[in-house]
Amino acid sequence: MSFGPTEIFIILLIVVLLFGAKKIPELMKGVGKGIKEFKNATDNTDADTKDDTPTKSE
Template sequence: MHMPTGTQWLIILLIVVLLFGAKKIPELAKGLGKGIKSFKNEMNNDTDEKVVEKIEEKADIKTTNASDENLKEEKKA
């Protein structure tokens, strides 16, 4: 399957204008842009939350290991 040529793109554009009207197309594009921006923000927030969770898990592991070592030292003494 090949990419549409310039004439084919023009026909597609004319069909879109006829279906939605010239006034509606900018509104549709604006809504699509907002949706994409919102999706990207949510993806970044989700990634940030995962990073924070991993850091917290590592901090808990270090705290647990330090507590275990303190208990071992107290038993020796």
């Protein structure tokens, strides 16, 4: 299921009506911080799992 330009416009209009134009930058800033923290956490998890894998030694 994909959204067309009309559906995206309607969703954005509803968001503006609910939160107001001044509140949206604050919301997006919070979303951006959350995404950044999530990416950092997944990168750290990947690094941890790579360190735990045994290596072959001859």
